[in-house]
Amino acid sequence: xxxxxxxxxxxxxxxxxxxxxxxxxxxxxxxxxxxxxxxxxxxxxxxxxxxxxxxxxxxxxxxxxxxxxxxxxxxxxxxxxxxxxxxxxxxxxxxxxxxxxxxxxxxxxxxxxxxxxxxxxxxxxxxxxxxxxxxxxxxxxxxxxxxxxxxxxxxxxxxxxxxxxxxxxxxxxxxxxxxxxxxxxxxxxxxxxxxxxxxxxxxxxxxxxxxxxxxxxxxxxxxxxxxxxxxxxxxxxxxxxxxxxxxxxxxxxxxxxxxxxxxxxxxxxxxxxxxxxxxxxxxxxxxxxxxxxxxxxxxxxxxxxxxxxxxxxxxxxxxxxxxxxxxxxxxxxxxxxxxxxxxxxxxxxx
Amino acid sequence: xxxxxxxxxxxxxxxxxxxxxxxxxxxxxxxxxxxxxxxxxxxxxxxxxxxxxxxxxxxxxxxxxxxxxxxxxxxxxxxxxxxxxxxxxxxxxxxxxxxxxxxxxxxxxxxxxxxxxxxxxxxxxxxxxxxxxxxxxxxxxxxxxxxxxxxxxxxxxxxxxxxxxxxxxxxxxxxxxxxxxxxxxxxxxxxxxxxxxxxxxxxxxxxxxxxxxxxxxxxxxxxxxxxxxxxxxxxxxxxxxxxxxxxxxxxxxxxxxxx
Ligand SMILES: Cc1cc2nc3c(=O)[nH]c(=O)nc-3n(C[C@H](O)[C@H](O)[C@H](O)COP(=O)(O)OP(=O)(O)OC[C@H]3O[C@@H](n4cnc5c(N)ncnc54)[C@H](O)[C@@H]3O)c2cc1C
Ligand SMILES: Nc1ncnc2c1ncn2[C@@H]1O[C@H](COP(=O)(O)O)[C@@H](O)[C@H]1O
Numbered sequence: 010x011x012x013x014x015x016x017x018x019x020x021x022x023x024x025x026x027x028x029x030x031x032x033x034x035x036x037x038x039x040x041x042x043x044x045x046x047x048x049x050x051x052x053x054x055x056x057x058x059x060x061x062x063x064x065x066x067x068x069x070x071x072x073x074x075x076x077x078x079x080x081x082x083x084x085x086x087x088x089x090x091x092x093x094x095x096x097x098x099x100x101x102x103x104x105x106x107x108x109x110x111x112x113x114x115x116x117x118x119x120x121x122x123x124x125x126x127x128x129x130x131x132x133x134x135x136x137x138x139x140x141x142x143x144x145x146x147x148x149x150x151x152x153x154x155x156x157x158x159x160x161x162x163x164x165x166x167x168x169x170x171x172x173x174x175x176x177x178x179x180x181x182x183x184x185x186x187x188x189x190x191x192x193x194x195x196x197x198x199x200x201x202x203x204x205x206x207x208x209x210x211x212x213x214x215x216x217x218x219x220x221x222x223x224x225x226x227x228x229x230x231x232x233x234x235x236x237x238x239x240x241x242x243x244x245x246x247x248x249x250x251x252x253x254x255x256x257x258x259x260x261x262x263x264x265x266x267x268x269x270x271x272x273x274x275x276x277x278x279x280x281x282x283x284x285x286x287x288x289x290x291x292x293x294x295x296x297x298x299x300x301x302x303x304x305x306x307x308x309x310x311x312x313x314x315x316x317x318x319x320x321x322x323x324x325x326x327x328x329x330x331x332x333x334x335x336x337x338x339x340x341x342x343x344x345x346x347x348x349x350x351x352x353x354x355x356x357x358x359x
Numbered sequence: 360x361x362x363x364x365x366x367x368x369x370x371x372x373x374x375x376x377x378x379x380x381x382x383x384x385x386x387x388x389x390x391x392x393x394x395x396x397x398x399x400x401x402x403x404x405x406x407x408x409x410x411x412x413x414x415x416x417x418x419x420x421x422x423x424x425x426x427x428x429x430x431x432x433x434x435x436x437x438x439x440x441x442x443x444x445x446x447x448x449x450x451x452x453x454x455x456x457x458x459x460x461x462x463x464x465x466x467x468x469x470x471x472x473x474x475x476x477x478x479x480x481x482x483x484x485x486x487x488x489x490x491x492x493x494x495x496x497x498x499x500x501x502x503x504x505x506x507x508x509x510x511x512x513x514x515x516x517x518x519x520x521x522x523x524x525x526x527x528x529x530x531x532x533x534x535x536x537x538x539x540x541x542x543x544x545x546x547x548x549x550x551x552x553x554x555x556x557x558x559x560x561x562x563x564x565x566x567x568x569x570x571x572x573x574x575x576x577x578x579x580x581x582x583x584x585x586x587x588x589x590x591x592x593x594x595x596x597x598x599x600x601x602x603x604x605x606x607x608x609x610x611x612x613x614x615x616x617x618x
Binding site for chain 2: 043105109130133134136137138140141142145146147148149150153164166167168169170171172173174175176177178179180181183184194195222223224225226227228229230237238240241244268269300301321322324335336337338339340341342343344348349351352353355356357359
């Protein structure tokens with residue numbers, strides 16, 4: 010059976026992008042790689058881009074700098090209507106200057122209407138530079154994207170003051186391209202459809218004068234990284250006297266590691282000598298505002314609560330169902346922390 | 360060595376409360392502070408000054424009241440300060456502020472480093488630094504924790520992914536400093552008096568910078584605010600440790616608390 014016939018049976022035809030046209034067109038997703046895979050945010054952006062594209066009557070174009078054909082196909086399976094692939098080996102590892110040159114040249118020629126980048130280390134470097142290079146402006150760290158269809162402008166939701174609230178901001182109609190960075194984990198993952206097919210166009214870039222200006226001397230992996238100061242930590246797992254002994258406290262450290270978070274403690278844990286005083290949370294210690302605070306074997310005295318009232322999501326694990334900590338927890342677990350924590354670590358790894 | 364540090368003044372979050380229920384911000388005390396991350400940026404500049412000597416220049420775009428932030432920067436150790444303000448500049452958006460800073464830095468001239476904060480608390484924009492680097496066509500290092508200059512080379516330690524990296528570049532370089540990268544110093548007693556009484560803040564308007572109204576036309580428009588949902592406290596999870604754990608992890612993922 011020939012492939013075309015099979016595709017017809019599957020009800021899928023190759024997406025054929027009509028390249029001709031005037032002015033700024035289509036929604037472009039700047040794909041990002043992590044090791045040999047696509048970053049999850051790239052797939053999430055394809056999903057969001059498809060929704061915007063259907064309103065605008067536009068195509069979703071993906072650009073992959075330094076990847077390969079296999080990853081290009083993955084982009085198509087996840088919603089790209091066409092992929093532009095820079096396969097120059099010099100572009101394998103990320104470096105700002107060559108990447109900006111590749112993207113800048115391509116966009117200057119193709120004139121995108123909208124460009125989506127991940128709000129990641131890489132996307133956060135690229136987007137503002139692209140904005141300046143293309144004489145546009147970027148809206149960054151977006152957690153919501155809608156369209157003002159009458160003006161064909163993007164309306165972006167951007168959290169401010171550490172997420173206390175969000176500003177909603179639209180591009181002015183004369184801004185082209187409209188460049189945004191999209192926060193990872195906000196938009197859902199698209200369905201992976203292996204029967205989707207579309208064109209991959211290999212493109213080349215003249216890297217003359219675009220050599221990296223910053224030399225990387227050495228890279229230190231996660232394990233050796235210095236701890237994030239508690240007031241800045243996004244995830245904190247905190248131990249109280251209820252962890253019982255050093256062994257119990259070690260469970261809290263393991264849970265923090267499994268969540269890539271920081272370890273902290275109540276005064277109870279400091280008094281027991283399991284953790285340094287500078288890691289104490291509360292009135293006499295640090296005031297924290299993480300996205301997630303897990304209190305393990307902490308009673309929840311007012312002096313402790315004082316330090317966590319701005320935490321966005323609090324989980325409490327305590328054996329005593331009347332412990333005050335439950336009054337301030339989004340989720341409470343009445344159980345022996347020594348039994349529950351290993352189970353949580355297991356569930357995280359599953 | 361000349362180091363330019365752009366500084367932004369913001370509304371002090373300790374002076375207002377956000378009511379999710381009323382979807383409103385209640386300002387109890389209207390006070391302004393230096394964007395905390397910019398103090399980290401200034402601290403990186405001042406440490407370079409302490410070790411090898413440097414002229415540190417603070418620059419800010421905004422309303423006339425931003426003068427205060429610049430004097431504080433001088434009390435902390437900056438050698439000179441420039442305030443870019445007039446009616447048009449006080450109203451402009453991020454793109455306009457970026458253009459004004461770029462022109463001012465050009466006018467000051469001969470810089471070796473520009474050190475900005477990674478992001479401001481009141482907009483979370485995180486784009487002014489790289490924007491300036493592109494404007495001047497210079498190297499940039501983002502997410503910096505520490506930086507030193509020796510033998511004319513800049514070395515920096517920066518956060519990258521889940522780890523960090525050590526990098527080197529030849530000036531001119533733009534650095535953006537990670538929030539909380541260091542513990543900013545306190546202003547020096549003697550400098551406080553001088554900064555507020557004796558020293559001058561140079562003021563430039565749009566015209567002095569060679570910008571006209573069209574350059575400062577906002578490229579974005581505000582469409583209001585949204586607030587996170589009110590919290591519902593007190594949900595209890597029950598069952599075996601395994602059930603409870605599975606429940607919890609699923610909830611955290613659904614709510615985007617973890618990935
Ligand atoms: C001026 C002042 C300042 C203070 N500042 C601080 C501060 O900054 N930070 C701070 O934390 N405290 C502070 N305190 C102390 C505070 O009042 C409490 O004494 C302290 O927080 C109690 O610590 P804890 O919850 O770890 O211990 P405890 O109060 O002893 O609570 C232990 C909890 O663990 C539970 N538990 C026991 N075994 C288990 C198990 N196997 N599994 C699950 N749960 C279990 C118990 O039910 C209990 O609720 C301050 C006090 C004062 C007077
Ligand atoms: N109005 C401003 N005046 C001077 N510097 C600014 C201004 N706005 C932002 N900056 C600088 O740019 C950095 C990043 O800001 P932003 O891109 O607005 O998040 C800040 O940390 C400051 O160093």
